[in-house]
Amino acid sequence: GVQLLKEAADAGYAVAQLRLAIFFENARYVDRDLDAATRYYTAAAEQGNLNAMYNLGVLLASGRAGPADTAAAAQWFRRAAELGSADAQFNFAVLMSEDRYGVANLAEGYRWYAIAAARGDADAAAQRDQLAAGIPPEERARLDAEVAAWKPRAPDPAVNREPLPSRSATNATVLTAQEALKTLGHYAGPADGILDSGTLAGLRAFAAAEGLPRPDGLTADLLARLTDRTRP
Template sequence: MGDMYFYGQGVSQSEEEAVKWYKKAAEQGDADAQFNFGWMYHYGHGVSQSNAEALKWYQKAVAQGDANAKNRMGDMYYDGRAVSQSYEEAVKWYRKAAEQGNAHGQKNLGSMYERGKGVPQSYEEAAAWYKKAAEQGNEDAQRFLGQMYKDGRGVPRSDEEAAKWFKEAAE
């Protein structure tokens, strides 16, 4: 029901109503609702923005193995929201999400390797993680992978592969 209100599907769109329904389900232990409720606090949709509340609900979803919440935990550590900023901790959480097949976690882990934040810089590792996310349709990863092929960083330089991934991202 929270999603229906958030997206205005079959009901009038209302972030406040979405929050009400996410909270009900989250308090009953639903991991997806816990993630969504945390996300609403993270970005201040339908509630006052609160990093502490976002963290609390992400942690509840993480305890149930939710990959989206693991990725957002990485964001919390990357930015230092309600936790001490740590690229190493961000990498740890992005990796947990990535290894569960979460495309956002894979893209974020690739970005950490590309920039050498929290891990030794490795264009090869970056490209490998970007490719996993790109193959799942993550448009940022498709664009980043295209750039790596264009520049020959971590992969053999290939205008054809670059064009393929840029086209995927554009579509």
């Protein structure tokens, strides 16, 4: 339950900190507490949790948990962007290209819109093209070369996912996921609690539909999302 999750979060477990922050932000199973959400997002983000970095950036930029702090939001978006989050790349580009700090950094905005566009973000591509007119051709060529060579840093799996038992394990958690995947139309195999290739394909189809990174297995975050999507 939530108490066990809080104990894990308070013990420093990043995935638990992320999930608890989401609960506090969205009043899920607990009363809404944006100060607590900020605190737990920050704890997880400082450990390197990608989703916590992004969510914290959104919360700070929104001003929902106090005065909007776009400078701090930009720092977290930048860190998440460097780890490959397309949404963070887009948001960081927005903050860089708009006159949020007195002087707009069009080159940095162009760079991150272009990086997000290279991953298939059509909105980012449109924004990139709008900024292109304000950047000298020589500088734009240099930026394009940097974008072409850019690669994200790999997130630390130790603080970004919670592996469940081995692929051959039979357990109630996998069974719950299979039943949810069936309900959502992403899995047609047996609900037998075995994390086989068919179940993994269903998890990946669900993750793609949700705009989530391609999973290597069933994680606590993915299970929580499945549960949310199938709750009456």
